[in-house]
Amino acid sequence: MKNKKILSLVLLLSAGSIIIQSCKKLDQNTYTVVPVDQFYQTPQQINAGIVAPPYTALTPLQTENVFQLNEVSTDEMVIPTRGNDWYDGGEHTQLWLHTVANDNANVNGGWTDLSAGITKCNFSISILNGLKNKPSNSDAIVAEISVLRDYYFFLMTDLYGSIPLITSYSSTASLAPVARADVYAYIEADLLKNIPLLSTDNSAGNTAIYGHFNQWAGYMLLAKLYLNAQVYTGTAQWTKALNAANMVINSNKYSLQPNFLDNFTYSNRGSVENIFCIPFNYPLIKGNVIQMYTLNYNNNLTFNLTAQPYNGFCAPTAFYRTFTDVDKRKKMWLVGQQYTSTGAAIAGVVLSPYVNELSNPADSFKYAGARSVKYQPQPGTGSDGTSNDGVRFRLADAYMMVAEAQLHLGDESDALVNVNKVRLRAGVANLTSLSYDDLLAERGREFAWEGWRRNDLIRFEVATGKKYFTGARAPGKSQDAADNHTFLYPIPQPQINTNPLLKQNPGY
Numbered sequence: 001m002k003n004k005k006i007l008s009l010v011l012l013l014s015a016g017s018i019i020i021q022s023c024k025k026l027d028q029n030t031y032t033v034v035p036v037d038q039f040y041q042t043p044q045q046i047n048a049g050i051v052a053p054p055y056t057a058l059t060p061l062q063t064e065n066v067f068q069l070n071e072v073s074t075d076e077m078v079i080p081t082r083g084n085d086w087y088d089g090g091e092h093t094q095l096w097l098h099t100v101a102n103d104n105a106n107v108n109g110g111w112t113d114l115s116a117g118i119t120k121c122n123f124s125i126s127i128l129n130g131l132k133n134k135p136s137n138s139d140a141i142v143a144e145i146s147v148l149r150d151y152y153f154f155l156m157t158d159l160y161g162s163i164p165l166i167t168s169y170s171s172t173a174s175l176a177p178v179a180r181a182d183v184y185a186y187i188e189a190d191l192l193k194n195i196p197l198l199s200t201d202n203s204a205g206n207t208a209i210y211g212h213f214n215q216w217a218g219y220m221l222l223a224k225l226y227l228n229a230q231v232y233t234g235t236a237q238w239t240k241a242l243n244a245a246n247m248v249i250n251s252n253k254y255s256l257q258p259n260f261l262d263n264f265t266y267s268n269r270g271s272v273e274n275i276f277c278i279p280f281n282y283p284l285i286k287g288n289v290i291q292m293y294t295l296n297y298n299n300n301l302t303f304n305l306t307a308q309p310y311n312g313f314c315a316p317t318a319f320y321r322t323f324t325d326v327d328k329r330k331k332m333w334l335v336g337q338q339y340t341s342t343g344a345a346i347a348g349v350v351l352s353p354y355v356n357e358l359s360n361p362a363d364s365f366k367y368a369g370a371r372s373v374k375y376q377p378q379p380g381t382g383s384d385g386t387s388n389d390g391v392r393f394r395l396a397d398a399y400m401m402v403a404e405a406q407l408h409l410g411d412e413s414d415a416l417v418n419v420n421k422v423r424l425r426a427g428v429a430n431l432t433s434l435s436y437d438d439l440l441a442e443r444g445r446e447f448a449w450e451g452w453r454r455n456d457l458i459r460f461e462v463a464t465g466k467k468y469f470t471g472a473r474a475p476g477k478s479q480d481a482a483d484n485h486t487f488l489y490p491i492p493q494p495q496i497n498t499n500p501l502l503k504q505n506p507g508y
């Protein structure tokens with residue numbers, strides 16, 4: 001065997017974890033060990049070994065635990081139990097009903113996925129800072145990875161509240177939870193420090209930074225942080241949210257994509273609106289499996305898929321009905337008689353928008369619920385995923401965040417201008433007045449299944465007192481407890497078992 005060059009590094013998978021190796025005796029091979037300083041010599045090696053790994057941890061966020069925690073708990077996504085399908089110990093029903101157990105698999109999986117991203121960021125920063133001969137742009141690389149880590153911290157504190165704020169790759173890093181307001185303060189300070197060091201390019205002019213945090217993605221994250229300040233700290237920061245989102249709009253780097261659904265096609269890398277995406281590229285980068293999770297078993301015939309979809313995620317009836325027939329965004333939903341790719345009707349397969357219960361063994365229930373084709377299904381793909389890049393931030397959200405901040409600051413007229421820019425593309429009439437109900441409903445139609453709905457509902461409820469998140473909804477969800485403990489998920493019991501410094505959130 002030819003000698004192979006490998007990097008002599010041990011990657012700690014998560015803070016406090018223990019790597020247990022098998023006692024089995026393995027065959028030994030001779031390798032050439034390359035010291036760290038001799039490996040990270042070229043931009044390609046820096047990118048592959050330091051920059052890329054923290055971004056790979058984003059992949060499961062597109063459709064897995066974090067996505068499901070942020071959508072199935074809301075009014076825009078439900079996962080019914082169809083016969084024996086999708087019961088999974090009741091974990092999906094728990095999300096919908098807000099009766100989440102501390103051993104819920106999605107809750108533990110979300111914690112694990114985000115912790116993995118944070119750890120990879122810390123590892124890469126540690127390696128880069130330890131190099132004797134740093135690249136000339138090392139400060140910019142550290143800034144970029146730090147902002148990515150802030151994104152993981154943001155998502156984690158949004159879901160769980162007080163979390164360990166681990167910012168170093170060290171076995172002595174504190175695993176004690178940090179209060180949510182302090183996590184907020186850290187993220188704010190870190191973003192303000194690092195955003196100016198990021199690239200001002202977008203991928204239209206510099207394809208090398210596609211899927212990376214640039215300044216405008218950083219300002220989108222900062223705007224999200226300020227938009228939710230009242231939730232995280234008790235003090236609203238509408239002016240700061242307005243200013244951060246306006247930084248993106250006023251950069252003139254992005255524009256609204258003329259066709260809304262073009263932001264989500266399996267060739268959406270050309271979107272002029274998308275600011276930050278998780279890249280997928282079947283078969284090289286797998287994992288965007290939304291078409292498998294939502295489509296009916298028989299829709300493989302509709303879209304020439306290589307496997308039968310799983311017949312799971314769908315839109316609740318009330319949410320589907322918020323889209324008028326003239327709204328171009330309604331095309332994201334698949335309902336009615338289903339056809340093969342050649343136009344032949346698929347016998348007996350008629351998707352109904354009505355989801356009147358959470359569980360039913362009847363065959364007809366297999367067809368209940370509008371299914372999402374917002375992310376365009378890709379022929380020739382199946383259970384490994386598609387090439388649709390996962391959209392995290394886009395310009396329409398900057399307009400809508402500005403409008404929300406303006407409305408809270410008493411500037412309804414300017415807020416209307418920004419909301420109507422988004423509505424114009426959808427083909428619906430301009431609004432002539434704007435209430436919080438109107439704005440939240442518009443965010444629902446525009447950003448359905450993009451992972452923001454839980455965040456939106458809680459923020460609007462905290463700001464107005466109306467039970468947008470905790471209230472009753474069909475099918476089967478009753479009003480949450482008056483203590484609003486469901487604004488947070490429980491700290492996963494497996495994490496408490498591993499880290500006794502963690503304390504369970506109230507109400508669980």
